[in-house]
Amino acid sequence: MEGGVVLLDFWASMFGMRVRIALAEKEIKYEYSEQDLRNKSDLLLQMNPVHKKIPVLIHNGKPICESLVQVQYIDEVWNDQAPLLPADPYKRATARFWADFVDKKMYDSGSRIWKTKGEEQEAAKKEFIENLKLLEGELGDNLYFGGEGFGYVDVALVPFYCWFYAYEQCGNFSIEAECPKLIAWAKRCMQKESVAKSLADPEKVYEFLLQLKKAYGIE
Amino acid sequence: MASSDGEVKVLGTWSSPFVMRARIALNLKSVHHEFLQERLWEGKSQLLLQSNPVHKKVPVLIHGHHTISESLIIVQYIDEVWSSAPSILPSQPLERATARFWAAYLDDKWFPSMRGIGMAEGEDARRAAIGQVEEGLVLLEEAFGECSKGRPFFGGDRIGYLDIAFGCFLGWLRVTEKMTGVMLLNETNTPRLLKWAHRFCSDDAVKDVMPETEKLAEFAKMIMGRVKGAAPGTGKS
Numbered sequence: 001m002e003g004g005v006v007l008l009d010f011w012a013s014m015f016g017m018r019v020r021i022a023l024a025e026k027e028i029k030y031e032y033s034e035q036d037l038r039n040k041s042d043l044l045l046q047m048n049p050v051h052k053k054i055p056v057l058i059h060n061g062k063p064i065c066e067s068l069v070q071v072q073y074i075d076e077v078w079n080d081q082a083p084l085l086p087a088d089p090y091k092r093a094t095a096r097f098w099a100d101f102v103d104k105k106m107y108d109s110g111s112r113i114w115k116t117k118g119e120e121q122e123a124a125k126k127e128f129i130e131n132l133k134l135l136e137g138e139l140g141d142n143l144y145f146g147g148e149g150f151g152y153v154d155v156a157l158v159p160f161y162c163w164f165y166a167y168e169q170c171g172n173f174s175i176e177a178e179c180p181k182l183i184a185w186a187k188r189c190m191q192k193e194s195v196a197k198s199l200a201d202p203e204k205v206y207e208f209l210l211q212l213k214k215a216y217g218i219e
Numbered sequence: 220m221a222s223s224d225g226e227v228k229v230l231g232t233w234s235s236p237f238v239m240r241a242r243i244a245l246n247l248k249s250v251h252h253e254f255l256q257e258r259l260w261e262g263k264s265q266l267l268l269q270s271n272p273v274h275k276k277v278p279v280l281i282h283g284h285h286t287i288s289e290s291l292i293i294v295q296y297i298d299e300v301w302s303s304a305p306s307i308l309p310s311q312p313l314e315r316a317t318a319r320f321w322a323a324y325l326d327d328k329w330f331p332s333m334r335g336i337g338m339a340e341g342e343d344a345r346r347a348a349i350g351q352v353e354e355g356l357v358l359l360e361e362a363f364g365e366c367s368k369g370r371p372f373f374g375g376d377r378i379g380y381l382d383i384a385f386g387c388f389l390g391w392l393r394v395t396e397k398m399t400g401v402m403l404l405n406e407t408n409t410p411r412l413l414k415w416a417h418r419f420c421s422d423d424a425v426k427d428v429m430p431e432t433e434k435l436a437e438f439a440k441m442i443m444g445r446v447k448g449a450a451p452g453t454g455k456s
Contacts, residue, residue, distance in 0.1 A: 050324060050358060062313060069319045076312040089299035090285050096292045101273065134273060 005030035008044050008056040010037055012208050014107070015067035016055040017159035017198045022071045024194035025150070026078040068099055071155055084152045095146055098138055099156035105131045106160055114170040114209055115218060125171045132179045139185055150192060154185075158195055161186040165202035166209040223300050225283025227252035230267055232259060234438050236330075236387035237290040238278040239428050243383050244294045246424035248301040260445070291322055294383060308380050314366070315380075318373070321362050322384035329355040330388055336395055337443070349401055353408065359385065360409045367411075371418055378422055386419040393432040394439050 007023070007030055009016035023030055035044055035054050047056045047063035056063050057070045064073050075084040085092050109131055112124035135157065139145055145153035164175050164186075176183040189195045213219070227250055231238030245252050257267055257277055270279045270286040280287040280296065287296050298307035309315050332351040339345040366373040366381060373381035396403050404413045420429050 059313075064313070064316045064320070066320055066323055069316050069323065072319065073312050073316040076315065089296055090287070092299065093287045093292050093296040096295065097273075097287075097289055100289055100292065 003060055004058075006033055006058040007031070008033050008035050008041075008047065008054050008058070010035055010054050012200050012205055013054060014159035014163060017162075017200070018067045018155050019055045019057055019070045019074070020198035021155050021158070021194050022074040022084060024197060025082040025084065025155075026074060027081070028074070028078060068103065068156065071152065075152075084155060086146055086148050086151065091146060091148070095152040098135070098145060098153045101131075101134070102153070102156045102160075106157070110160065110163060110167055113167045114213060115216065117219070121171060125173055128167070129175070129178045132175065132182055136179055136182045139181065143188060144185070150189065154189055158186060158189045159199060161190070162199040162202050162205055163209075166206040169206055170209065170213075223250075225285075226281070228255055228281040229253070230255045230257060230264075230270065230279040230281065231277040232257055233430055234390075234435060235277055236391060239387040239390075240290040240383050241278045241280055241293045241297070242428045243378070243387070243424050244297040244307060246428070247305060247307060247378060248297060248303075250297070250301055291326070291384065294380060298380075305377050306379075307374070307383070309374065317362075317366060318379065318381040318384075321359070321366075321373075321381050324355075324358075325384055325388070329359070333388070333391065333395060336399060337439075345399070349399060349403075352395075352403060356403060356409050356412065360412050363411050363415060367415075372415065378419065378424060382415075382419055386416070386425065389416050389420060390430050390432060390435050391439075394436045397432065397436055398439070 005023070005028055007016070007019055009020070009032060011034060020032075033043075035041060037054070040052060044054065044056060045052055047058060048054075048065045051065060053065075055067055055070065056065055057073065058064075059073075059077070064070050071084060085095055106128075109124055109128040113121060113128060116124055138153075140147075144150045145157070168175055190199070227245065229238065229241050229245070229252055231241070231254070233256065242252075242254065255266070257264055259277070263275055267277065267279065268275055270281060271277075271288045274288060276288070278288075278290055278293060280293045282296075282300070287293050294307060309318055329352070332348065332355060336345065336348040336352060339348040362381075363373060367375065370376050372378050373385070378386070392403055403409075404416055406413060419425055
């Protein structure tokens, strides 16, 4: 493993996808290791003893955990091409703020869409759309977040796009109808090879979600 | 690199550990700044609502016409703008990743578990909550060993990112120790952190912004009196 890059990951994880995109953007060769989350490997438990979660990036035998920490690490080590964070400190702070916003808000409100029903689900959908609209506002008329080309916030957010179909099916609503600019941005990102190769198939994600719901005992 | 010109202000409260992070970072860089105190119990000021419309929380750093929110993001911004020594983030990418990892752990897991002690109902729940915090401190003791490599701080010879991220909670940790009668930092389980805590609180960049334990304890009692079930440490609302 010396000198090598290994990614412990799970195919449907939005957080794992962020790292896959960053590695692809930098054209880094790595070993992808699919993990069984119901039966966690010794390697995973050894490399992330604190959280026992994927993704785990292993570089030169040393683990790095937490997807946004991993993306920043990749950006700093392989700094010769495809910069993900801008150079200006204020723009960097802004990028970090919105990536942090995605972390704090998107996963939670998205999960509640498929985990709940009735009034609770309606509230989750409303919050989810409100959060997406804030992101749309931040995107503005730019092609990508930050206005400088594909970067950190795009990497943080675009993996959620492959989960939208599943959320829409569970919540019986259309995200594109509410946030057309954001969907246009997502489709633009999907034209990049690094993104298209890294995101999971939305149909497969939905099938997986149906299995998860069964496992959680949710109709 | 961005200009370091422009007035610097921190919008916050004296009791918030998150606000303290911004002030410590500015002190480390010897940046003169104004501290604008929010009286959160009297409602949020127009300035706060305008400068952090997304989360409406403190701290907010105002630098010229820029506003920056989220304490750890503020600390990194300060490090990058006032880029002359001393550096706050470590210089090596792996050490930076390690520092960021533990800072995220503190915010996402450890500090909420400490707040959980105040919210626990019943002796069993309380003991379980204390146990969780103590387990976290053992992990942090180990992390201190790895990061400091025998030197006085997580950041090495001087206070760094992880020292700031963790040290800001020491006031509330001491209040919790007072209220539970349990010494969370102790010679047996966390001998190195115990010494580090004294060092951190005595540092020039910290000592004037770290609130006194007595004052914080009284403040905690007042909050708990006003809002039933609220936990100490909610400098953010």
